[in-house]
Amino acid sequence: MARARSEERRAEILRAALEVIAERGYRGATLGAVAERVGLSQQGLLHYFPTKxxxxxxxxxxxxxxxxxxxxxxxxxxxxxxxxxxxxxxxxxxxxxxxxxxxxxxxxxxxxxxxxxxxxxxxxxxxxxxxxxxxxxxxxxxxxxxxxxxxxxxxxxxxxxxxxxxxxxxxxxxxxxxxxxxxxxxxxxxxxxxxx
Amino acid sequence: MARARSEERRAEILRAALEVIAERGYRGATLGAVAERVGLSQQGLLHYFPTKxxxxxxxxxxxxxxxxxxxxxxxxxxxxxxxxxxxxxxxxxxxxxxxxxxxxxxxxxxxxxxxxxxxxxxxxxxxxxxxxxxxxxxxxxxxxxxxxxxxxxxxxxxxxxxxxxxxxxxxxxxxxxxxxxxxxxxxxxxxxxxxx
Structure with missing residues (x-):
């Protein structure tokens, strides 16, 4: 159950990253911008993806x-x-x-x-x-x-x-x-x- | 004359950069490494090339x-x-x-x-x-x-x-x-x- 929620969150982050990439390009797709889009702190995002x-x-x-x-x-x-x-x-x-x-x-x-x-x-x-x-x-x-x-x-x-x-x-x-x-x-x- | 010397120095820097690239690759080819090879301070190198x-x-x-x-x-x-x-x-x-x-x-x-x-x-x-x-x-x-x-x-x-x-x-x-x-x-x- 926790695993399913975690997988779901991960998919949500990837969707948000794709949106940010489409709007701002490679350089604009920072961890901070993606975290903000998905409503996580940058620290929270690092739990899923440790680096850009x-x-x-x-x-x-x-x-x-x-x-x-x-x-x-x-x-x-x-x-x-x-x-x-x-x-x-x-x-x-x-x-x-x-x-x-x-x-x-x-x-x-x-x-x-x-x-x-x-x-x-x-x-x-x-x-x-x-x-x-x-x-x-x-x-x-x-x-x-x-x-x-x-x-x-x-x-x-x-x-x-x-x-x-x-x-x-x-x-x-x-x-x-x-x-x-x-x-x-x-x-x-x-x-x-x-x-x- | 000063221009000729400057051109010569520039060519020398490019040769040194090529050597450093061959030996250390893209990441290793820093301005510092090239400056050292050619006997210039990093500040001196910046006079010829302002960025990597x-x-x-x-x-x-x-x-x-x-x-x-x-x-x-x-x-x-x-x-x-x-x-x-x-x-x-x-x-x-x-x-x-x-x-x-x-x-x-x-x-x-x-x-x-x-x-x-x-x-x-x-x-x-x-x-x-x-x-x-x-x-x-x-x-x-x-x-x-x-x-x-x-x-x-x-x-x-x-x-x-x-x-x-x-x-x-x-x-x-x-x-x-x-x-x-x-x-x-x-x-x-x-x-x-x-x-x-």
Whole structure:
């Protein structure tokens, strides 16, 4: 019972954090701002999330769960793999939520520095995401894509393009149409040369 | 004369910063550590670079100048455009210098946050790099690549793949072969399906 209440509170904090991120961006999403939104003292919030990084990692984990979310309308199947035709929609959806994309991108940038608290999360996440993408591509195309790559090697590029496009788009949204560019890449994977 | 000496000192500081980055990484590359290396007080260093971000941006600008460097063995032509066949070598070279790649990636991550001092540098850099890559692709393939994309749209993806691969590689160098993956992408641009 106490555990259920604690879980509920945790979910409430994550929702509040997502709101604050959407409104104020990565830098504005301080522990103090989130605590205030959810009606806790900062000390009370620290009981659930000891650092800003821990809170943001939890927000990103939650987003991944929703985006792949079994049966909840996300882009994922029940095995946690993304469905390929919905990946484009996911990128379109991301283009409408710059706050969370900015948070993801900023924290990913920090995570490659020495002993950063989010490094383990991202390393583990990419191992999982590459495997899930490879499974998705294999289900769609078998052991070699129309473009000639194995699903595993194509998965590395698929993830790289999604991340790389986000930086260009966040810096200059007028210059970079993220969903269009991602569609271009899916075309390349499918061997767009056939059409050319 | 005073100006020449000042320029020389500046170049010396940038070389020292690059060494400190290579040895200690992004976090270890403090203004204090760079000042010590070059035999200046921290106050003396601030005369040349008022913040860590300003110093790191100057280091990255310098790297871009060398990598595209007209006639100095870089991947660039005299117009500042990269030569396509040397881009793969540039990625191989980057795989041997994780310190500077980490610095680039960490600062790029920070730059997408509100009012970050490196935001203008990166926004401007990407505008230039996309244009240079498009010029390179057009020189090689004309107005449509074998894979069917225009040089401008392919350039967005080329840059995204380079950046995105760096994050995956920095987090997990055993799992991601950055030069191989980049070669895979160049193959896709060339319409690898023909070979498949």
């Amino acid at each position: 990084e821990a809170l943001l990692v939890a927000v990103l984990e939650d987003r991944d769960r929703w985006d792949t979310g079994g049966g909840r309308g996300g882009a994922g199947g029940e095995d946690g793999a993304w469905r390929l035709e919905l990946l484009g929609s996911l990128v379109e959806y991301n283009a409408m939520r710059p706050g969370i994309v900015q948070t993801f991108s900023a924290l990913l940038g920090e995570s490659v520095t020495e002993e950063h608290p989010a490094r383990e999360f991202f390393t583990h996440r990419y191992t999982q995401v590459r495997a899930a993408m490879a499974a998705t591509l294999r289900a769609e195309y078998g052991d070699a894509l129309p473009g000639g790559l194995s699903p595993e090697r194509a998965a590395v590029l698929l993830v790289a393009v999604m991340d790389g496009l986000q930086y260009q788009w966040l810096l200059d949204p007028e210059a970079v149409d993220m969903p269009e560019a991602f569609g271009d890449f899916l075309g390349l994977l499918k061997g767009a040369a056939e059409k050319g | 971000e300003a110093l790191l941006v100057a280091v990255l600008e310098d790297r871009d100048r060398w990598d595209t460097g007209g006639g100095r063995g870089g991947a660039g032509g005299e117009d500042g455009a990269w030569r396509l066949e040397l881009l793969g070598s540039l990625v191989e070279y980057n795989a041997m210098r994780p310190g500077i790649v980490q610095t680039f990636s960490a600062l790029l991550g920070e730059s997408v946050t509100e009012e970050h001092p490196a935001r203008e540098f990166f926004t401007h850099r990407y505008t230039q790099v996309r244009a240079a890559m498009a010029a390179t692709l057009r020189a090689e393939y004309g107005d449509a690549l074998p894979g069917g994309l225009s040089p401008e749209r392919a350039a967005v993806l080329l840059v995204a793949v380079m950046d995105g691969l760096q994050y995956q590689w920095l987090l997990d160098p055993e799992a991601v072969d950055m030069p191989e993956a980049f070669g895979d992408f160049l193959g896709l641009l060339k319409g690898a399906a023909e070979k498949g």
